[in-house]
Amino acid sequence: MHPRNISILGSTGSIGRNTLKVAKHLGDIAVSAIGAGQNAELLAEQVSEFRPKLVACGDADCAQRLIGELSRRGILKEDLPEIVFGEEGLVQVATMPECGTVVSATVGAIGFVPTLRAIEAGKRIALANKETLVMAGELMTSAARQSGAEILPVDSEHNALHQCLRGEKLAEVKRLVLTASGGPFRTKSREEIAAATIEEALDHPTWDMGDKITIDSATLMNKGLEVIEAHWLFDLPGERIDVVVHPQSVIHSMVELVDGSVIAQMGVTDMKHAIQYAITFPERLPNPLPSLELSSVSQLTFEAPDLEKFPNLAIAYRALEKGGTAPAVLNASNEIAVRAFLDGEIQLNEIALINGRLVDDHVPQTADSLESVLQADRAGRAAAEEMVSRSESATASINRV
Amino acid sequence: MHPRNISILGSTGSIGRNTLKVAKHLGDIAVSAIGAGQNAELLAEQVSEFRPKLVACGDADCAQRLIGELSRRGILKEDLPEIVFGEEGLVQVATMPECGTVVSATVGAIGFVPTLRAIEAGKRIALANKETLVMAGELMTSAARQSGAEILPVDSEHNALHQCLRGEKLAEVKRLVLTASGGPFRTKSREEIAAATIEEALDHPTWDMGDKITIDSATLMNKGLEVIEAHWLFDLPGERIDVVVHPQSVIHSMVELVDGSVIAQMGVTDMKHAIQYAITFPERLPNPLPSLELSSVSQLTFEAPDLEKFPNLAIAYRALEKGGTAPAVLNASNEIAVRAFLDGEIQLNEIALINGRLVDDHVPQTADSLESVLQADRAGRAAAEEMVSRSESATASINRV
Numbered sequence: 001m002h003p004r005n006i007s008i009l010g011s012t013g014s015i016g017r018n019t020l021k022v023a024k025h026l027g028d029i030a031v032s033a034i035g036a037g038q039n040a041e042l043l044a045e046q047v048s049e050f051r052p053k054l055v056a057c058g059d060a061d062c063a064q065r066l067i068g069e070l071s072r073r074g075i076l077k078e079d080l081p082e083i084v085f086g087e088e089g090l091v092q093v094a095t096m097p098e099c100g101t102v103v104s105a106t107v108g109a110i111g112f113v114p115t116l117r118a119i120e121a122g123k124r125i126a127l128a129n130k131e132t133l134v135m136a137g138e139l140m141t142s143a144a145r146q147s148g149a150e151i152l153p154v155d156s157e158h159n160a161l162h163q164c165l166r167g168e169k170l171a172e173v174k175r176l177v178l179t180a181s182g183g184p185f186r187t188k189s190r191e192e193i194a195a196a197t198i199e200e201a202l203d204h205p206t207w208d209m210g211d212k213i214t215i216d217s218a219t220l221m222n223k224g225l226e227v228i229e230a231h232w233l234f235d236l237p238g239e240r241i242d243v244v245v246h247p248q249s250v251i252h253s254m255v256e257l258v259d260g261s262v263i264a265q266m267g268v269t270d271m272k273h274a275i276q277y278a279i280t281f282p283e284r285l286p287n288p289l290p291s292l293e294l295s296s297v298s299q300l301t302f303e304a305p306d307l308e309k310f311p312n313l314a315i316a317y318r319a320l321e322k323g324g325t326a327p328a329v330l331n332a333s334n335e336i337a338v339r340a341f342l343d344g345e346i347q348l349n350e351i352a353l354i355n356g357r358l359v360d361d362h363v364p365q366t367a368d369s370l371e372s373v374l375q376a377d378r379a380g381r382a383a384a385e386e387m388v389s390r391s392e393s394a395t396a397s398i399n400r401v
Numbered sequence: 402m403h404p405r406n407i408s409i410l411g412s413t414g415s416i417g418r419n420t421l422k423v424a425k426h427l428g429d430i431a432v433s434a435i436g437a438g439q440n441a442e443l444l445a446e447q448v449s450e451f452r453p454k455l456v457a458c459g460d461a462d463c464a465q466r467l468i469g470e471l472s473r474r475g476i477l478k479e480d481l482p483e484i485v486f487g488e489e490g491l492v493q494v495a496t497m498p499e500c501g502t503v504v505s506a507t508v509g510a511i512g513f514v515p516t517l518r519a520i521e522a523g524k525r526i527a528l529a530n531k532e533t534l535v536m537a538g539e540l541m542t543s544a545a546r547q548s549g550a551e552i553l554p555v556d557s558e559h560n561a562l563h564q565c566l567r568g569e570k571l572a573e574v575k576r577l578v579l580t581a582s583g584g585p586f587r588t589k590s591r592e593e594i595a596a597a598t599i600e601e602a603l604d605h606p607t608w609d610m611g612d613k614i615t616i617d618s619a620t621l622m623n624k625g626l627e628v629i630e631a632h633w634l635f636d637l638p639g640e641r642i643d644v645v646v647h648p649q650s651v652i653h654s655m656v657e658l659v660d661g662s663v664i665a666q667m668g669v670t671d672m673k674h675a676i677q678y679a680i681t682f683p684e685r686l687p688n689p690l691p692s693l694e695l696s697s698v699s700q701l702t703f704e705a706p707d708l709e710k711f712p713n714l715a716i717a718y719r720a721l722e723k724g725g726t727a728p729a730v731l732n733a734s735n736e737i738a739v740r741a742f743l744d745g746e747i748q749l750n751e752i753a754l755i756n757g758r759l760v761d762d763h764v765p766q767t768a769d770s771l772e773s774v775l776q777a778d779r780a781g782r783a784a785a786e787e788m789v790s791r792s793e794s795a796t797a798s799i800n801r802v
Contacts, residue, residue: 287660
């Protein structure tokens, strides 16, 4: 079990692909296990290049397609990796004995149980799947305390906070300041946001990411989830975690200390930085990425987030304050609502309407067991599906069909 | 010898007065010894309030005036502190046995020997007198290695670098980036700079400091001296110490690591921050200073320094590269030239003409003994005085008289 022997949950996604680029650059990284959903073709390509011993597919059908792709590439039967599927398959990837680091980069709640198992197995977790901590921060962090697993955030903001805190004591931190690009609708009106198309919402100004997280950036829910994530990673209450809109995304986040000093981490907007940091920590190693050229940045600006236009951010703070299962319900609701938006079933502003209603109506339970968290997740999904189906936009869309 | 039992070299100057404010706020600081130049009235006030056991004045006359001031304030003869004077007096302040921290805040070369003695005595040095390291960085840092004295920079830029480096290994640092406000002449032409009045040069846009350092900021010599200071403090060569002009002075300096990550320290422009940091390190303690409000900062800008308009910066890099006694000569030359400018004897642009000529003509000697450094200092002063007296402006000014 070596930190540079890695497994990747979500290898075909944006973070997964970038992790493989980092592994290739670093050279001394063994990619022993990878898991993904349905993209058998890309999985086959990754297997050909990195030769993992274990591969997990979303389901049996994808596993079958993967075998086909690999044989088409001339990989002999005896050279095939072990191929598994489903959540159990992802758990195998997450707990592969020789791997010291698990890059948790699946999108949404699917990575939850595998990541928890990796934590229990004492792996270092390079955590890109923020939903995991949002759903079950208490469970995850107490498991990490027990097993000694380190959780190293790959989210650029939390990775920045981790870097800012390297030489600091948490007791001397006044507040964390997460920066937000503000997304594509920062300067738009409420009405324009409500009427936004899927294409407009997917057009993020500074980061190139997956669809779910890009929509979350457009609604500022991403920043809300990050506030909850920061709470669990750095053990500070919501009122000491602030958000500032910084459209250039040059400062990735900041820490204010009790003496008023502010430490900020800056860099170019390429997630390979944070991925490499999480894998090689505490070492810092060179990489071929371009340097931040401050003279060419020319200006950095800051503004307070507009909670009227972006109610999701305030909803996340409310969920964090409610505590217990409330963040899990919010996360579930948001996944359903975002998918409904991407499927054309609801308008962009309805995501926050659904999330807000569910969080405010929720009576939180303690979230210290897998069952309570999964139960909250299911209940949140069901209630959100119900709200999506009752949405006027959904009705309109069905009528159009 | 306790770090919170302090002595102050230069208690009546800008840093000295702010140090006393910090001591007052912190509460548990004993100010056991103070030393200053000629301001007997302010010294008397400081003695009344902080009751140091030892006070050094610039000369016997000032000591006499101080005794008069103190008796006028009703301080009984038996309650008088020990009053000393001259360089030997400052050395007594710097080496007072019970003091653990010496705030070295005299302006110019006068603090050199006392600070060296404090280092040899193993004190923590809160170093605001950058000339000390510029003149004799090799001597100072090797003495500190031998005695175990810590040198904690109070200059806001170097203090920022110290903070950025708290959790980092020097071997993983790619470069240091000192920020420069650009001074009052950033947007002015060469001709306007040459014709600048003393008042214009003393009008610094962001920092309220003493006269010498304010002129050095206007000519960018301050940043040049800081490059040399950073070299000695952080043991990196000049080519890995960059300067970026950042007129808002919100980012006090930055460190770029080998992985491309940039750590920056930000804060309000109040030197009490850095003073407190240097006294309480490694602890960070609250203070009553206003917080940095990023949303109200609104924008930060960056540009490359203009070495044509501000040749002093390039001259400092040349002096650092020449090494040995060259920086001591530059420092001496600059002190004389700045004083001549403040006395109306030369134009602002002539400071760099004098400094450049002296550095370029200098054949450096090793600077590893007090004698060699003092010799270079004397030679630099004499040569600069000579150039001042030959300056056409000086002649013109004499003619006007």
